[in-house]
Amino acid sequence: MPKHFPFSAVVGSDAGLDSNPMALALILTTISPEVGGVLVRGEKGTAKSTIVRALAAVLPPIEVIAGDRFSSDPRDPAPLSPDGPFAADAASETRPVRLVELPVGATEDRVLGSLHLERALSEGRTEYEPGLLARAHRGILYVDEVNLLHDHLVDVLLDAAAMGRSTVERDGVSVEHAARFVMVGTMNPEEGELRPQLLDRFGLTVEVAAPRDPALRVEVVRRRMAFDADPDAFVASYAEDERALTDRILAAQKLVDQVELSDVALLRIAEICAALEVDGMRADIVMARTAVAHAAWHERSEVTTDDIRAAARLALPHRRRRNPFDAPGLDDDLLAEILGDDEPDPDPDPGPGGGSDSPGESAHGDRSEADATEVDPAAGQSAQSAGRSAPGTPATPGATYRTRLLAVSGVGAGEAGRRSRALTASGRRVGAARPVDRFGAPHLTETLRAAAPHQRGRGRESGPIRFRGEDLRVAVREGRESNLVLFCVDASGSMAARTRMEQVKTAVLSLLLDAYQRRDKVGLVTFRGTGAELALPPTGSVDVAARRLRDLPAGGRTPLAEGLLEVTRVLDLERIRDPRRRPLLVLVTDGRATAGPDAVARSRRAAALLAARGVTTVLVDCETGALRLGLARHLADDLAAEYLPLAEVSADALTGTVQRSIRQGAA
CATH class of the missing domain: 3.40.50.300 (P-loop containing nucleotide triphosphate hydrolases)
Structure with missing residues (x-):
């Protein structure tokens, strides 16, 4: 049986589990x-x-x-x-x-x-x-x-x-x-x-997060190499510490039912949950149980303020009310104020910003991402009072809304999700096939049908049907799959009017939220100035895509051809990396092409190249105002794409359009 790295050998745990939130949380939930x-x-x-x-x-x-x-x-x-x-x-x-x-x-x-x-x-x-x-x-x-x-x-x-x-x-x-x-x-x-x-x-x-202290990193590497070189000797060197930890856990398990949780402590827990605006009552219950376990771990017979503080830092960060793309976190200053602390702890637990590092060291880690943005020289014109954004100044999106469903055509066989039709492990039964492994819901009728023609050859004259392994058939089910949703966003000068860019970012953020709810992978390609950029390689982290989009500046010419070629390159690469996941391209543009010689002709050739891939594409037309050139609709034809005006991305707007059409037809 393979040896596992000793729990007490994790750097940080040997200094006391209270300094290592991950180790402490694991111990408390076992108590x-x-x-x-x-x-x-x-x-x-x-x-x-x-x-x-x-x-x-x-x-x-x-x-x-x-x-x-x-x-x-x-x-x-x-x-x-x-x-x-x-x-x-x-x-x-x-x-x-x-x-x-x-x-x-x-x-x-x-x-x-x-x-x-x-x-x-x-x-x-x-x-x-x-x-x-x-x-x-x-x-x-x-x-x-x-x-x-x-x-x-x-x-x-x-x-x-x-x-x-x-x-x-x-x-x-x-x-x-x-x-x-x-x-x-x-x-x-x-x-x-x-x-x-x-x-x-x-x-x-x-x-x-990984430790930033070089000395701690050196100790992590030293212990890991010692373990890999001789696991038996390394584990034996920590045997006494492991036994002591086991004895302490056992003692806490016996004590936990005897710990007193006073009304004062319960009221304080309720005040913290109410002040931090956590959803539901599960937070209060979990926090109370965690505080009791923490008291038992420290051999106390009554819950104290220290127990409540430790419980809040572990039980509440992921339950506070937050926006869809916000990371879990906790306001330590507000927690200290509610608990009545006169001043912060001299050495507080890292809380949500710190944790176990490789292999388990605790550290304070700021995981916020501030993406630097460059100002395009072509966007250097002064901002006009009519509402054009200042160069390099990202427009702020509005509140997200429910979007209409965009799906890949046909029936796939990708990862289970909530977007496009596919053959998956769950869903309605549509047929039967030989099993890939020995697990699966048997399709009894098809199994009998497969065995019936062979009964004479198997010597059956009467009695039960004789089955063999090759007769087995399992159900084939149709459900929904997740997809790769690749956003290609035009960030050129023609999109730089603040109102328009705000609308574009709001629409794309709403589509990102929809992708998060449907368990999709997402990627982000942008084009402006003289070229295109893969701002976010395909990933499951929708919140990173949202941050990149919020920080996206606009300005310069429109290299539409370069944007389409970059999309083609990304999709070709992803087809090799993840062949089962079908792509859905969402192109957000007004259809203009102004960068480089023969910009329009090159854009049409790039569109034809992309259309030949057979990728399901939705073109969101961002052109607004009374005078419209209609270039995006022509581009949609070249791409064999579904054409969708920006105003109809919202599911409610689409429903309103359909209802108006029905009323007009009835009239």
Whole structure:
């Protein structure tokens, strides 16, 4: 069995877990599993996975009923286990706490469990094969890159987290078993955000960043190289620290039910949640449980202000009310004011801006991004009082709105999402096929149909039908997929009128919000002056695209051909990198082409080249005013694109247009 890096060897944890928010959050949620798990957000290479995998080794072992596949507690008077019922004097055994990893690409059957197909076909027996949730009961369920988890698996986790049990009703199987686990998720925010419903199910959240102190970085590298060189010797050198940590966790688990949470402490928790405008009541409950666990960790029998402060910093950052593209955070000054602190702590916990660094060091990290912008010399004219933006000054977008659905034509086979039609693991059943693996919902009618022609050759004269493995057929389902939504935005001088650019940015931000909700990847290409730029390579992080768009200046000539050629290059590259994800191009322009010789002719050739790729394209026409040239409509024809006026991007505006047309037709 491979050795894991010791929990107590993580740089920062050895100085005391209170200085390492990630380690502290993991410990508190194991002391009191009702807290609800931990979400760890941070950049790549910060040892998020290392410290999570090390956690299971320091947890006290648990007692289970011997032979029970569902880890039932012998002290439970009515264990919810399909292997039951059990005798009152059933034998028990002790085993380590399991850390079960849920792969991002797992199937729903693998997570929930399903009919044991081989035994059903070969022996005619209906038997349930437990899934990952059954194995994770009373343990830790770890999801690396949890923000990339498919929506149908997110729904499964939400149900299990809310009910504390898993129910399977399918394919002749009706099973219910307990599924109470500590859910730990890690994610890199640059690859996309988490669905709000799942985010709220994590009790605690921490931000991690790599240390900036050279001495700490040296120590991280030294320990990692020592572990890689001789894992056994390195683990043995921390054995005593690991045992001490296990004993302390066990003592806290025994004490947690005896900690007193006074009315004064509850009132203070409620005041903090109200002042920070958190949504719902789950924040109050989680914060109270975390404060109690923190008191037990410090061997206190009563919750103090320090416990409440630590709980607020871990339980509230991801629950405060915020705009769609804002990162989680907490106002430490307001927290100190509510708690009545006369002055800030001399050495406060890093809170949402700091966390475990590689491999687990705590650090204060400002993750805000300020993109520098250059002023195009061609945009150097003075701003006019008529409303043209000053050169290099980005226009501020307005409030986002609900957009109409833009989808890729045809039926794809990409990652599950919410945009275009596709063959996916979930959805309505549209056919049957041979299984790729042994998991999947069997299509019984098609399985019988496949086996029927071979019964004589298999020697069947009477009795049950004789099946073989090659007869098995599983359901083919049609659902929705996520797409690559590539935005190409004209930022030239013809778009620089402040009112127009504000409208453009508002529309694109609204489409970005729609892409976030539909779990798409997004990219951003801009063109102005003399060339085009890939402002944001395709990514799942919609909030980064929103920041780049807000900071986008406008001015200069319109290199339309260069913009279309850059889009073609990006799409060709992405087709190689991610061939299953179909692209949707959203081109935002007024159709002008003014940069370089033969600008119009080169633009038409570039449009023809892009159209030959067969990419579904939507052209958003930004031309406004009484006098219009209609160039964008001609460009849409060249691209074989759907033409969409800027005013009709809003779903409400489109609905109003349709209703007016119906009324006029009726009149």
